Amino acid sequence: MSHLGGLFLLLSLLTWHHIWGAAGHTLPICQGREVKCSDGSCIPRQSVCDGNKDCDDGSDEYQCSHVWCKKDEYACRSRRCISLHFLCNGIDDCGDGSDEAPCQNCTAGSISCGQSDMCVSRNKLCDGRTDCSNGWDESQELCGLEQPRPQTSATCKSSEFQCGDGQCIHLAWRCDNSPDCSDGSDEDNCDQDECQVNKGGCSHYCIDQPMGFICHCPDNMRLVEDSHCEEVDLCLERDVCDQLCVHTNRSLTCACHEGYLMNTTTRACQAKGDEAQLVFTSSKGMQRISISHTEYRELELHLPGPGPGPVAPLASNRTLYWAQQGQGSIYRVSMEGHSxxxxxxxxxxGSVSGLAVDWIHQLLYWTDMKSGSVNVGLLHGLVHRRLITGLDKPSGVAVDPLQGLLFWAQCGKSPKIERAGLDGRDRTALVTSLIRLPVALALDVPRQLLYWVDQQMRSISRVNFKGHDRKTVVESNGYLDRPFGLTVFEGFVYWSEEVTHSICRANKHNGSQLQVLLKNVTSPGGVVVSHPVLQPNGPSVCGSPGSACQHKCVVNLLAAAHPEFSCISPEAELNKTREIPAISHTVPTSTLSDSTFAGILSLIIFLSVLLVGMALWWWREEFRPSRPLNVQSFSLKESQDPLIIQAPPAGPNTCLVKETLLKLDLDGE
Structure with a gap:
C-alpha cells in the first residue's frame, strides 16, 4: 500500500509541475515599457517598427505601415506623429531627429527629396502633385495611406492668422512690419481694414490702425494675449488683502480665514497656535527654522544618501515625505523626537521631481521626470499608479483636495502649467505663454492662487485656479538666479536659491520686504512650511471639483481607466462588508507583481503537498491494524479544519500550520 501512496504523490507532483509550467508560460511577464513577441519573449517598446527585427520571429516588424498618422502628418521613426509644418524647422520634434534628417543642403522652409539631392518647398508636400523626381513628397511613408488629394491646412482659431503655408500665428502679429510666417504672407495686403473680418479676432472691440489693428476692452476688463478680454478682479488687481477680500462701493475690506488672526498694525493674517516651521532639504539632509527665524536646528534623520530634493508635509501627524533629487524612491520621516x-x-x-500630499483623501502625488508622468499612491505606498503620462519633463506638483484640484508643471520643449481633477480627468492648461522653466509650484489655498518659480526667467508669478489674473510678484533680485523650492505662507513666498546658497522670502503681493533667512546652505533643495492651518479639515469633493461629499469617500486607485472616488452614505456602507476600508487596498490579480504571484503559487503548492500528505496519512491509518486506545486521536471539541494538525494541549506547536499559513497569507498581501 505504501507503493500506491508513493505513486499517488508522484502523480500529484507531476501534475503540479505541469500546471506550474503552463502558468509560467501563459501569464504575462513583460514589464510596463516592454511588448511581447509572438514567441513570448519581451523587447523594449521603442524597438517595435524600428526597421530592425528584435524578436527572434520578427513579429515586432509586422503590420508596421504608417497608418497611425493622419493625413498631413509626418510619421517619425520613433512612431510619433507631427505636423508637416514642423519638418525642417531646426527643432527635433520627433525626438529621434528623423524630422530633421531630410533637411540637409536645403534652405529654410525647403526639404530634401532624399538621395536625389533635390529640394522642394514644404508646402508642396502631399498636395497631390509629384515634385520630387523619386516621388518622395507624395510617398505613403510621408503622406499616409489615404489617396493623395490637394492639401487642406488646419483651420486656425479666430484669434489666429493662417499663413499661406497653413501655419497659424497670433492675429496681432499680422502687419506689424515683422514677417512671422515662413512665407511672409502675414505682411501681405496690409492696407486693408482687418477689423472688417471677424473683428480681427478680438473678443470685444477692434480698432483699425494705419498699419495693422489693436483690440480694446470695455471698462472693468483687461486685454489678455493681445485679443481676449477678461474681467478684472479688483481684489487681485489691487492685491492688498492677505486672504479674504470684499469689494463694496469701490472700497476693499480685508478679513482672515478661520485659524488666522489679523494683525491690528499690519493688517496681515497670522496663523493661530504654535509657530510654523520652515523645513528644507540640502546636501546635509533635512533642516528647519522657525518662521520668525528665532530657532534653527538640523533634524537628526537617518536618510539614505541625504541630498536636496522635493519635500511635502502631512501636518496632522507632523510627518514629512521626501525624495532625493534624481532618484525614484520616496521616504517618510517624523518631525517628532530627536534621532x-x-x-x-x-x-x-524613476526620478521624483515634485511631491504633494492630499491630506483629505490620504494620498501622495508626485511627478516623475524620467517617465514623464504624474503619479498617485496611498500614503503607505503599497498601492500606486501612473495618473497622467506623456509629459515632457514634469517638474512640480501641487494639490488642493478641498477643491478637488491637481496642478503640475512641465519644463520641456513646450513648458506649461496644467490642472485636472484628483482622478486625472478634466485636464486644462492654465499657463502656456511667457513661461520657460517652471521648477516648482506652491498654492495659496486661502486666496485660491497658484504660484510658480521660473528658473530661466528668474521670477515668481501667480494665477488664480482658472488661469486668470496673472501677475509676476517677484522678479530677479540677486537671489533668483537658480531657485529650486517654493512655498507660500501667510503674507510671504519662500524659496531656496542654489547660486547664493540661501533660503529667502519676500512679500507675496509685490516682492517687497526681501529677507535672506539663512545663508551658506549647501545645495538647498525643496522647501515647505509645516503648520496645521495649511491643511484644514473639510468635506471631501470625492474626486470631482465642486461636488462635496458629506459622507465617507472611498478611493479605488486600481480602477481600469482612472482612480475611482466614490461617496458612500452610512446606509450604503452598512451593506458593504466590514473589511472594505475607506481607502481601498484591494489589488486585482492583473496588477500583482511577479514576486507576489510567485508567493501565491508557492502557497498553493505547499497546500497541495500538505493535502496529499494528509491523504496518504489517512490511507495508511485506515488500512493498518487497529491501534491501542491510548493513542491520541482528534477531539470533536477541537477545530475540524483538516489544515490544523493538533498537538498535545500543553505543547508549544499547537496550530503551528495554521499560524504559518496565516503568516504566508499576510506576506502575500
Missing amino acids: QEAVVVLKDK
Whole structure:
C-alpha cells in the first residue's frame, strides 16, 4: 500500500509541475515599457517598427505601415506623429531627429527629396502633385495611406492668422512690419481694414490702425494675449488683502480665514497656535527654522544618501515625505523626537521631481521626470499608479483636495502649467505663454492662487485656479538666479536659491520686504512650511471639483481607466462588508507583481503537498491494524479544519500550520 501512496504523490507532483509550467508560460511577464513577441519573449517598446527585427520571429516588424498618422502628418521613426509644418524647422520634434534628417543642403522652409539631392518647398508636400523626381513628397511613408488629394491646412482659431503655408500665428502679429510666417504672407495686403473680418479676432472691440489693428476692452476688463478680454478682479488687481477680500462701493475690506488672526498694525493674517516651521532639504539632509527665524536646528534623520530634493508635509501627524533629487524612491520621516529613521514608502526606477500630499483623501502625488508622468499612491505606498503620462519633463506638483484640484508643471520643449481633477480627468492648461522653466509650484489655498518659480526667467508669478489674473510678484533680485523650492505662507513666498546658497522670502503681493533667512546652505533643495492651518479639515469633493461629499469617500486607485472616488452614505456602507476600508487596498490579480504571484503559487503548492500528505496519512491509518486506545486521536471539541494538525494541549506547536499559513497569507498581501 505504501507503493500506491508513493505513486499517488508522484502523480500529484507531476501534475503540479505541469500546471506550474503552463502558468509560467501563459501569464504575462513583460514589464510596463516592454511588448511581447509572438514567441513570448519581451523587447523594449521603442524597438517595435524600428526597421530592425528584435524578436527572434520578427513579429515586432509586422503590420508596421504608417497608418497611425493622419493625413498631413509626418510619421517619425520613433512612431510619433507631427505636423508637416514642423519638418525642417531646426527643432527635433520627433525626438529621434528623423524630422530633421531630410533637411540637409536645403534652405529654410525647403526639404530634401532624399538621395536625389533635390529640394522642394514644404508646402508642396502631399498636395497631390509629384515634385520630387523619386516621388518622395507624395510617398505613403510621408503622406499616409489615404489617396493623395490637394492639401487642406488646419483651420486656425479666430484669434489666429493662417499663413499661406497653413501655419497659424497670433492675429496681432499680422502687419506689424515683422514677417512671422515662413512665407511672409502675414505682411501681405496690409492696407486693408482687418477689423472688417471677424473683428480681427478680438473678443470685444477692434480698432483699425494705419498699419495693422489693436483690440480694446470695455471698462472693468483687461486685454489678455493681445485679443481676449477678461474681467478684472479688483481684489487681485489691487492685491492688498492677505486672504479674504470684499469689494463694496469701490472700497476693499480685508478679513482672515478661520485659524488666522489679523494683525491690528499690519493688517496681515497670522496663523493661530504654535509657530510654523520652515523645513528644507540640502546636501546635509533635512533642516528647519522657525518662521520668525528665532530657532534653527538640523533634524537628526537617518536618510539614505541625504541630498536636496522635493519635500511635502502631512501636518496632522507632523510627518514629512521626501525624495532625493534624481532618484525614484520616496521616504517618510517624523518631525517628532530627536534621532529618526527614514521609512521607505515606495521604490521606483524613476526620478521624483515634485511631491504633494492630499491630506483629505490620504494620498501622495508626485511627478516623475524620467517617465514623464504624474503619479498617485496611498500614503503607505503599497498601492500606486501612473495618473497622467506623456509629459515632457514634469517638474512640480501641487494639490488642493478641498477643491478637488491637481496642478503640475512641465519644463520641456513646450513648458506649461496644467490642472485636472484628483482622478486625472478634466485636464486644462492654465499657463502656456511667457513661461520657460517652471521648477516648482506652491498654492495659496486661502486666496485660491497658484504660484510658480521660473528658473530661466528668474521670477515668481501667480494665477488664480482658472488661469486668470496673472501677475509676476517677484522678479530677479540677486537671489533668483537658480531657485529650486517654493512655498507660500501667510503674507510671504519662500524659496531656496542654489547660486547664493540661501533660503529667502519676500512679500507675496509685490516682492517687497526681501529677507535672506539663512545663508551658506549647501545645495538647498525643496522647501515647505509645516503648520496645521495649511491643511484644514473639510468635506471631501470625492474626486470631482465642486461636488462635496458629506459622507465617507472611498478611493479605488486600481480602477481600469482612472482612480475611482466614490461617496458612500452610512446606509450604503452598512451593506458593504466590514473589511472594505475607506481607502481601498484591494489589488486585482492583473496588477500583482511577479514576486507576489510567485508567493501565491508557492502557497498553493505547499497546500497541495500538505493535502496529499494528509491523504496518504489517512490511507495508511485506515488500512493498518487497529491501534491501542491510548493513542491520541482528534477531539470533536477541537477545530475540524483538516489544515490544523493538533498537538498535545500543553505543547508549544499547537496550530503551528495554521499560524504559518496565516503568516504566508499576510506576506502575500
